[in-house]
Amino acid sequence: MTRRHPQEFTVPVAGGDLAVLHWPADDPTAPTVLALHGITANGLAWGEVAEQLAGRVTLVAPDLRGRAASRSVAAPYGLARHADDAAAVLDHLGLADAVVAGHSMGAWVAALTAVRHPGRVRRVVLVDGAVSFPLPEGVTEDDALAAVLGPALSRLGQEFPSREAYRDFWRAHPAFGEDLWTARLDAHLQRDLVGHEPELRSSCVAEAVHIDGGQVLLDAEAAGAIRKLPCPAALLWAERGLLDQPQGMYDADRLTAAALDPATVTTVAAPGTNHYTVLLGERGARTVADLILAEPPGATRI
Structure with a gap:
């Protein structure tokens, strides 16, 4: 399969x-x-x-504020701010509306974009995210973030002597296997690094991650967005968790208990994937691409 290389541009938003x-x-x-x-x-x-979309649509994917090449975009952070930034991207491109997809935190942002900017989002594809559950009694926000994100969060305070050391860090992550490792995955992970050897570190702004993570866990507007969607949605859920544990973020019973409106939200299982491979692995990405290209009942084919 031919590797597709993205172009890059910038969009003025509040703060940068x-x-x-x-x-x-x-x-x-x-x-x-x-x-x-x-x-x-x-x-x-x-x-x-x-790669899986194979040029059938144009795909645009921002570095959200506080990450990678958008790390210098100023606070305030938060999921509503990201949703407004997403609408600014649509404005910059001159798009009246678009299909919006989101993975993990990005799924909450995609749903919020549809709710905060009605008419701008034709359909949402939510990948292992957007459905919130209350924290267990006695579990703090910081404890929950550390437990859920694990190594992905702990790396924010680390320095790496080389890019190869950073690769080794991710190769040791329980959700990442050697069969997942591709040039595309490596490029994604390397884009995160700032600084110079031997003092490389993650580009992620700790304040942004803390604020955004807290809102994923606790923000009522973010939690309620999937129940207020003004457009159709497909929710793809991974079988396994963020650390490749057998229990994923969602399962059929949890989603049934969440009582989502079946007239709006269609749920789709992604067997054999975890929270990361559902997007980053070939099998999961192919399913995501199929959902992006799917034609919901009564809709115009894209």
């Missing part, structure tokens, strides 16, 4: 210029899909999905 990656469609008249990454990721997290 948002970096946006752009995989153009083979047909310049093809529609555009806006894709939003997870809490400590960056726009290149969508590289494998872009």
Whole structure:
């Protein structure tokens, strides 16, 4: 399969210029899909999905403020701010509306974008995110973030002597296997680094991660967005968790208990994937691409 390389441009937003990656469609008249990454990721997290889309749509994926090439975009942070930044990207591209996809934290942002900017989002594709559950009694926000994100969070306070050392860090992550490792995955992870050897570190602004993570766990507006969607949604859930544990963030019973409106939200299982591989692995990315391209009942085919 031919590797597709993104272009890059910036979009002025409150507090700075948002970096946006752009995989153009083979047909310049093809529609555009806006894709939003997870809490400590960056726009290149969508590289494998872009490969699977194979030029059938234009895919644009910003580095959300406080990450990668958008790390200098100023606070305030928060999921509503990211949603407003997403709408600014649509404005910059001259798009009246678009399909919006989001992974993990980006799924909450995608749902919020649809709710905060009605009419701008034609459909949302939510990848292992957007459904919130109350924290267990006695569990603090910081404890929950550390337990859920594990190594992805702990790396924010670390320095790495080389890019190879950073690769080794991720190769040791329980959700990442050697069969997952591709040039696209490596590019995504390396985009996160700032500084110079032997003092490399993650680009993620700790304040942004803490605020955004707290809102994923506790913010009522973010939690309620999936129940207020003004457009159709597909929710793809991974079988396994963030650390590749057998219990994923969601399962059929949890989603049934969440009582989502079946007229609005269609849930789809992704067997054999974990929270990361559902987006970054070839099998998961192919399913995400299929959902992006899918034609919901009564909709115009994209």
